[in-house]
Amino acid sequence: MASVFEAIGGAAAVDAAVDIFYRKVLGDPLISKFFDSVDMDRQTAKQKAFLTMAFGGPNHYTGQDMRNAHKHMKLTDVHFNAVAGHLQSTLAELNVPQQHIDTIMGIAASTHDDVLNV
Amino acid sequence: MLGFQAGHYPLADGESVLDCLLRHQQPVPYSCKAGLCQSCLVQAVDCQPPALATRGLKATLQSSGHAMACQWHPDSDVCVRLPDNQALSVQGHIVGLQQLNAVVMKLVVQADDPTALAECHPGQYLNLVNSAGTIRSYSVANDCRQHGRAEFHIAATAQGLFSHWLFNAASLGDVLQMRGPAGSCFYVADADQQQPLLLVGVGTGLAPLYAIVNDALAQGHQGPILLVHGASSTASLYYRAELRALAASHSKFSYSALVRAGAADADCQQGDAAESALALLAALPVAQTRVYLCGNAAFVHNLRKLVFMRGVRSANIFCDPFVERATQSN
Ligand SMILES: Cc1cc2nc3c(=O)[nH]c(=O)nc-3n(C[C@H](O)[C@H](O)[C@H](O)COP(=O)(O)OP(=O)(O)OC[C@H]3O[C@@H](n4cnc5c(N)ncnc54)[C@H](O)[C@@H]3O)c2cc1C
Numbered sequence: 471m472a473s474v475f476e477a478i479g480g481a482a483a484v485d486a487a488v489d490i491f492y493r494k495v496l497g498d499p500l501i502s503k504f505f506d507s508v509d510m511d512r513q514t515a516k517q518k519a520f521l522t523m524a525f526g527g528p529n530h531y532t533g534q535d536m537r538n539a540h541k542h543m544k545l546t547d548v549h550f551n552a553v554a555g556h557l558q559s560t561l562a563e564l565n566v567p568q569q570h571i572d573t574i575m576g577i578a579a580s581t582h583d584d585v586l587n588v
Numbered sequence: 589m590l591g592f593q594a595g596h597y598p599l600a601d602g603e604s605v606l607d608c609l610l611r612h613q614q615p616v617p618y619s620c621k622a623g624l625c626q627s628c629l630v631q632a633v634d635c636q637p638p639a640l641a642t643r644g645l646k647a648t649l650q651s652s653g654h655a656m657a658c659q660w661h662p663d664s665d666v667c668v669r670l671p672d673n674q675a676l677s678v679q680g681h682i683v684g685l686q687q688l689n690a691v692v693m694k695l696v697v698q699a700d701d702p703t704a705l706a707e708c709h710p711g712q713y714l715n716l717v718n719s720a721g722t723i724r725s726y727s728v729a730n731d732c733r734q735h736g737r738a739e740f741h742i743a744a745t746a747q748g749l750f751s752h753w754l755f756n757a758a759s760l761g762d763v764l765q766m767r768g769p770a771g772s773c774f775y776v777a778d779a780d781q782q783q784p785l786l787l788v789g790v791g792t793g794l795a796p797l798y799a800i801v802n803d804a805l806a807q808g809h810q811g812p813i814l815l816v817h818g819a820s821s822t823a824s825l826y827y828r829a830e831l832r833a834l835a836a837s838h839s840k841f842s843y844s845a846l847v848r849a850g851a852a853d854a855d856c857q858q859g860d861a862a863e864s865a866l867a868l869l870a871a872l873p874v875a876q877t878r879v880y881l882c883g884n885a886a887f888v889h890n891l892r893k894l895v896f897m898r899g900v901r902s903a904n905i906f907c908d909p910f911v912e913r914a915t916q917s918n
């Protein structure tokens with residue numbers, strides 16, 4: 471069975487989504503400060519890593535990596551839901567079929583405990 | 589544990605190689621501490637630096653184990669040494685020193701080997717090392733590929749080590765070492781040549797932009813090329829005659845200067861360079877426009893975010909933030 475990553479277009483889907491998603495995140499005062507570092511190229515690369523993972527694409531991140539990457543930010547459900555919301559509306563904007571959106575939101579939800587270090 | 593030259597130094601949790609060496613009073617050059625300027629290069633000994641610490645380095649440097657000490661946070665024992673300056677840099681001599689206004693010096697350096705800068709795209713930067721060993725990054729303002737003669741525009745900085753040396757002690761014939769080139773802020777001809785180019789710089793941020801504009805024109809760029817130069821006052825603008833002449837001879841190129849204070853004239857207005865650039869952008873097809881932003885790091889960072897939020901694609905934004913030396917008590 472093809473993964474949702476392949477079904478929605480693989481790396482090209484990530485490229486199409488990254489600017490839209492990053493624009494939403496930067497424009498959201500609740501979370502923009504986390505993404506507003508001087509090195510925007512690096513940020514774009516991280517957004518791509520995030521999307522690839524959420525789309526179920528090839529990645530090498532373990533749950534422990536997710537914990538380490540996020541622990542210094544002291545995130546709560548408010549932050550998590552904001553990011554998830556922007557992910558969902560990005561997918562809707564790109565006309566990704568609802569069944570794939572559901573799968574992707576499921577993958578994102580499965581990282582909840584690691585991202586929030588609970 | 590961090591091995592360096594003959595010594596061994598304990599690394600604190602999460603500490604960078606650079607911070608650890610500085611904490612132990614080791615003589616490592618550095619400047620921006622942000623993974624940009626490449627002043628803090630070290631060479632790995634029997635270990636592999638992580639990808640983050642080699643990002644943006646030339647392939648030859650990467651394959652020879654070079655890495656930026658400020659971006660390397662080891663999680664096990666590593667050993668590094670200072671890179672071999674000789675192998676890393678190109679030697680040149682100062683052949684031109686000319687003040688462009690009260691606060692900007694034009695420095696021209698001729699590489700001893702005229703082919704040595706053949707790979708330097710106009711707008712990239714070189715790291716200059718003076719006889720005192722001070723290393724700073726400066727953008728190349730001309731096309732130095734053919735003759736190895738590089739032009740720089742350097743701003744006077746209060747209590748600045750390199751700029752103070754340049755304005756007060758440097759003279760024609762002095763030796764300078766040049767490392768590089770580095771940076772990705774330059775004109776690429778294989779992209780869409782119809783794209784509008786919007787170039788915005790403050791202060792000596794004009795240096796790379798001047799090189800990029802000339803390169804784009806030389807390579808036959810088809811779309812409009814709009815240059816905005818911001819400065820605190822008319823006295824700190826420079827190259828106005830050159831830019832006016834360029835605009836007069838190329839209908840697709842236009843130049844405007846923005847000053848915070850001072851008299852306005854035909855191509856110089858009082859106002860904010862970022863606001864003026866955003867007004868120009870509003871009249872362009874944003875999704876196709878390529879944007880170049882150079883100069884003061886805070887200015888570049890802010891405007892980068894603003895143009896991105898207005899719809900410019902991240903792949904179409906090229907930046908050269910002049911990140912200053914990080915503060916450190918030594
Ligand atoms: C990619 C890149 C390209 C660049 N291109 C250009 C260019 O084309 N033209 C240009 O003019 N500049 C350019 N720069 C900036 C340049 O590299 C230098 O940062 C700048 O010239 C200042 O160097 P300096 O040695 O004169 O000052 P520094 O000695 O580095 O001092 C910088 C400032 O920090 C303060 N400072 C220094 N040490 C301390 C301390 N211990 N505690 C507190 N404050 C301190 C000084 O007072 C000064 O105001 C570029 C930078 C980068 C990263």
Ligand code: HEM
Pocket residue numbers: 501504505516519520523524531539540543545549550551553554578579581582585
């Ligand atoms: C929804 C689930 C999330 C997933 C799957 C996820 C995934 C990732 C991934 C893969 C990385 C790259 C790690 C690396 O390469 O070092 C990353 C980094 C990052 N994440 Fe998340 N993330 C999630 C939620 C969040 C939230 C809620 C925030 C904050 C509001 C956040 C902020 C960040 C930041 C700022 C970085 C970059 C850290 C750095 O620059 O080193 N993430 N994330």
